[in-house]
Amino acid sequence: xxxxxxxxxxxxxxxxxxxxxxxxxxxxxxxxxxxxxxxxxxxxxxxxxxxxxxxxxxxxxxxxxxxxxxxxxxxxxxxxxxxxxxxxxxxxxxxxxxxxxxxxxxxxxxxxxxxxxxxxxxxxxxxxxxxxxxxxxxxxxxxxxxxxxxxxxxxxxxxxxxxxxxxxxxxxxxxxxxxxxxxxxxxxxxxxxxxxxxxxxxxxxxxxxxxxxxxxxxxxxxxxxxxxxxxxxxxxxxxxxxxxxxxxxxxxxxxxxxxxxxxxxxxxxxxxxxxxxxxxxxxxxxxxxxxxxxxxxxxxxxxxxxxxxxxxxxxxxxxxxxxxxxxxxxxxxxxxxxxxxxxxxxxxxxxxxxxxxxxxxxxxxxxxxxxxxxxxxxxxxxxxxxxxxxxxxxxxxxxxxxxxxxxxxxxxxxxxxxxxxxxxxxxxxxxxxxxxxxxxxxxxxxxxxxxxxxxxxxxxxxxxxxxxxxxxxxxxxxxxxxxxxxxxxxxxxxxxxxxxxxxxxxxxxxxxxxxxxxxxxxxxxxxxx
Numbered sequence: 231x232x233x234x235x236x237x238x239x240x241x242x243x244x245x246x247x248x249x250x251x252x253x254x255x256x257x258x259x260x261x262x263x264x265x266x267x268x269x270x271x272x273x274x275x276x277x278x279x280x281x282x283x284x285x286x287x288x289x290x291x292x293x294x295x296x297x298x299x300x301x302x303x304x305x306x307x308x309x310x311x312x313x314x315x316x317x318x319x320x321x322x323x324x325x326x327x328x329x330x331x332x333x334x335x336x337x338x339x340x341x342x343x344x345x346x347x348x349x350x351x352x353x354x355x356x357x358x359x360x361x362x363x364x365x366x367x368x369x370x371x372x373x374x375x376x377x378x379x380x381x382x383x384x385x386x387x388x389x390x391x392x393x394x395x396x397x398x399x400x401x402x403x404x405x406x407x408x409x410x411x412x413x414x415x416x417x418x419x420x421x422x423x424x425x426x427x428x429x430x431x432x433x434x435x436x437x438x439x440x441x442x443x444x445x446x447x448x449x450x451x452x453x454x455x456x457x458x459x460x461x462x463x464x465x466x467x468x469x470x471x472x473x474x475x476x477x478x479x480x481x482x483x484x485x486x487x488x489x490x491x492x493x494x495x496x497x498x499x500x501x502x503x504x505x506x507x508x509x510x511x512x513x514x515x516x517x518x519x520x521x522x523x524x525x526x527x528x529x530x531x532x533x534x535x536x537x538x539x540x541x542x543x544x545x546x547x548x549x550x551x552x553x554x555x556x557x558x559x560x561x562x563x564x565x566x567x568x569x570x571x572x573x574x575x576x577x578x579x580x581x582x583x584x585x586x587x588x589x590x591x592x593x594x595x596x597x598x599x600x601x602x603x604x605x606x607x608x609x610x611x612x613x614x615x616x617x618x619x620x621x622x623x624x625x626x627x628x629x630x631x632x633x634x635x636x637x638x639x640x641x642x643x644x645x646x647x648x649x650x651x652x653x654x655x656x657x658x659x660x661x662x663x664x665x666x667x668x669x670x671x672x673x674x675x676x677x678x679x680x681x682x683x684x685x686x687x688x689x690x691x692x693x694x695x696x697x698x699x700x701x702x703x704x705x706x707x708x709x710x711x712x713x714x715x716x717x718x719x720x721x722x723x724x725x726x727x728x729x730x731x732x733x734x735x736x737x738x739x740x741x742x743x744x745x746x747x748x749x750x751x752x753x754x755x756x757x758x759x
Contacts, residue, residue: 237298237312238282238286238296238298239282239296239297239298239312239313239314239362240298240310240312241278242275242278242279242282242322242358242362243312243355243358243359243362244355245271245274245275245278245355246271246272246275246351246352246354246355246358247351247352247355249271249274249275249351250271250347250348250351250352252267253267253268253344253347253348253351254344254348256344258343258344261339261340261343264343264344264347265333265336265337265339265343265347267347268333268347268350268351269330269333269334271351272329272330272333272350272351272354273330275326275330275354276326276327276329276330279322279323279326280323280326282296283314283319283322283323287314287319289716289717290716290719290720291315291720292315292316292720292721292723292724293315294313294314294315294364294429295313295314295315296312296313296314297311297312297313297364298310298311298312298313299311299312299313299364302368306424307418307423307424307425307426308365308367308368308426309365309368309426309427310365310368311363311364311365311368311427312359312362312363312364313362313364314362315721316717316718316719316720316721316722317490317493317494317563317718317721317722317725318361318362318490319717319718320563320567320714320717320718321361321483321486321490321566321567321570322358322361322362323717324482324483324486324566324567324570324571325354325357325358325361325483327571327699327703328478328479328482328483328570328571328574329350329353329354329357329479329483331478331574331578331696331699331700332350332475332476332478332479332482332574333347333350333475334692334695334696335474335475335478335578335581335693335696336350336473336475337692338585339387339473341386341387342386342387345382345386346383346386346387349379349382349383350379350383350475350479352375352378352379353376353379353380353479355375356372356373356375356376356379357372357376357479357483357484357487359371359372359375360372360373360376360487360490360491361487361490364427364428364429365426365427365428366410366414366417366418366426366427366428366431366495367414367418367426368426369410369414369491370407370410370411370414373407373410373487374404374407376484376487377400377403377404377407380399380476380479380480380484381396381399381400382396383472383473383476384396384399384468384471384472384476385397387472387473387476388471388472388473388476389470389471389472390471391467391470391471392471392472394467394471395464395467395468395470395471395472396468396471398463398464398467398468399464399467399468401464402454402461402463402464403454403455403464405454406450406451406453406454406455406461407451407454408451409447409448409450409451410447410448410451410491412447413444413447413448413451413495414426416440416444417431417434417436417444417499418431420434420436420440421434421435428494428495428498428499431499432498432499436500436502438502438503441500441502441503442503442506442507444500444503445496445500445503445504445507446507448491448492448495448496448500449492449496449507451491452488452489452491452492452496453488453514454488455484455485455487455488455491456485456488456489456492456544456547456548457485457488457541457544458514458518458544458548459514459517459518459521459522459541462518462522462541465537465540465541466529466534466537466538468480468537469481469533469534469536469537469540469577470531470533470534470537470590473581474577474578474580474581474582474584475578475581477533477577477580477581478573478574478577478578479574481536481537481540481569481570481573481574481577482570482571482573482574482577483570485540485544485569486566486569486570489544489547489551489562489566490566492547492551493551493559493562493563493725497551497725497728497729498725498728501728501729501731501732502732504729504732505729505732505733508551508552508554508640509552509641509645511548511549511551511552512548512549512552512635512641512645512649513649514545514548515545515546515547515548515549515552515649515653516545516549516649516652516653516656517545518541518542518544518545518548519542519545519546519549519652519653519655519656519657520542520652520653520655520656520659521541521542522538522539522540522541522542522545522656523538523542523655523656523659523660523663524659525538526538526539526542526659526663527659527662527663527666530591530592530593531590531591531592532580532583532584532590532591532592532667532671533577533580533590534590535592535663535667536573536576536577536580539573539576539616539660539663539664540569540573542656542660543565543569543572543573543616543624544565544569545653545656546561546562546565546627546628546631546653547562547565547566548562549561549562549631549634549635549649549653550562550563550565550630550631550634550635552635553631553634553635553638553640554638554640554726554729554730554733555634555637555638555640555726555730556719556722556723556725556726556727557630557633557634557637558630558631558633558634558635558638558726559634559722559725559726560630560634560715560718560719560722561627561628561629561630561631561632561633561634562631563718563722564623564626564627564630564707564711564714564715565627565628565630565631567623567627567707567714568615568623568624568626568627568704568707569624569627571615571623571700571703571704571707572612572615572616572623572624572700572704573616574700575608575612575615575696575697575700575701575704576609576612576613576616578693578696578697578700579605579608579609579612579697582605582689582693583595583598583602583605583609583671586601586602586687587679588679589678589679592667592670592671593670593677594677594678594679595670595671595672595677595679596670596671596673596674596675596676596677596679597672597673597674597675597676597677597681598671598672598681598687599672599673600681601681601682601687602672602681602687602688602689603688604688604689604694605687605689605693606672608689608694608697608698608701609668609671609672610668611701611704612697612700612701612704613664613665613667613668615701615704615705615708616660616664617660617661617664617665618657618660620708621705621708621709622704622705622707622708623703623704623705623707623708623711623714624704624708625708626707626708626711628657632650632653632654635649635650635653636650640733
């Protein structure tokens with residue numbers, strides 16, 4: 231196969247980085263040459279992703295494909311190891327789409343365009359490296375590389391409190407990321423032989439106390455990025471101060487790195503510990519959903535309200551991972567894909583509104599629908615997807631999570647009913663605060679910001695194109711979810727089968743029951759989705 235002869239994945243990871251190198255040498259004429267070059271590089275990268283997976287990737291196979299591996303520092307067991315499977319494939323595609331559209335959304339950037347577009351391309355490389363890395367130390371390096379450009383993008387191009395928001399972001403995420411390094415070293419040096427490779431780490435026999443400690447460390451690291459309450463407070467500040475294109479990448483891709491890490495490491499490498507932490511994930515997921523929904527009501531800042539919405543929606547990812555069956559895990563993956571698209575388009579459109587009104591305060595807005603009719607229609611469509619309107623991707627993702635939890639025999643009926651009931655409260659609150667947001671911004675009396683009588687606030691073709699590039703797959707997945715589910719289903723079934731084998735060994739005092747998952751439940755329900 232060509233994939234065995236040419237290092238496709240390595241090329242995908244390093245291409246944006248190589249493309250960023252000539253940017254400081256380009257002429258700067260109002261940033262036109264630089265932004266066109268950056269757009270060309272991102273489009274080329276996205277095209278390479280599509281070509282590679284269309285010609286080299288076998289859909290439906292649970293194993294690793296297109297593996298690129300060579301010894302990096304053999305004395306310490308480090309290797310450059312990349313591979314793609316059902317967990318990474320849809321997230322790499324999501325990353326390519328969101329980042330490319332974020333470059334288009336950055337068309338009006340005037341301040342330090344060279345540095346700005348260099349940082350966007352560096353983020354592109356780092357996030358692909360995270361999703362494709364099959365070596366835990368390489369994963370950590372790529373994870374850390376991503377933090378630097380995000381910090382700079384917020385601190386230089388952000389709002390009035392950009393330094394505070396950027397500093398808070400780096401403190402939370404960088405400090406908690408240290409746990410990934412510590413756990414990586416502990417796992418690699420456990421027992422005989424030293425290796426950071428995921429597949430080799432997953433085959434080691436770890437003691438239960440050791441697994442529990444490592445699981446907790448990774449949960450803290452990924453919990454800060456997902457984010458999980460109470461490690462979430464950096465996110466609203468970062469979103470409210472970051473430029474809209476950066477918020478698109480932050481919500482659309484970077485939060486998904488944490489969900490991916492939970493599956494790749496916590497569940498695949500430490501399945502016995504997941505048995506004990508699964509109820510904790512379920513409780514934390516419910517807290518995320520209810521707390522974020524209630525807190526969103528108090529936010530006057532448009533982007534802060536959307537940020538708390540992201541916190542709540544990522545709670546469904548935790549619920550899906552806690553369900554202990556392939557249906558729940560499928561819902562978690564679908565929620566990451568759906569939220570990546572929905573959050574990106576909402577933050578983009580909030581940026582469109584900000585460029586016209588020069589404010590994010592909903593209290594100062596009002597009656598904007600007449601001046602921005604197309605923006606209003608697109609914003610409404612994005613909000614409908616976020617509140618899980620049937621026919622859109624959010625509905626399929628959330629209902630799959632609920633079905634996964636409801637059909638899980640890992641918990642007793644009382645626990646499942648409580649979790650589902652509390653999560654449903656969040657589902658009820660979400661439409662209320664999102665519809666209230668639409669009413670405040672687009673309906674009612676005109677606020678302090680007076681919309682013009684002409685069409686100067688009308689959406690530009692470039693902006694409408696970006697929004698539609700998100701809304702088309704959102705609706706497509708909602709109407710035909712198989713198009714997304716088939717990209718990861720083989721892998722999620724494999725991972726779920728792996729953790730389900732731990733169920734018969736649960737002691738009586740553990741929070742999970744001894745009963746195995748009901749045979750055939752997955753096959754009966756999944757096809758209907």
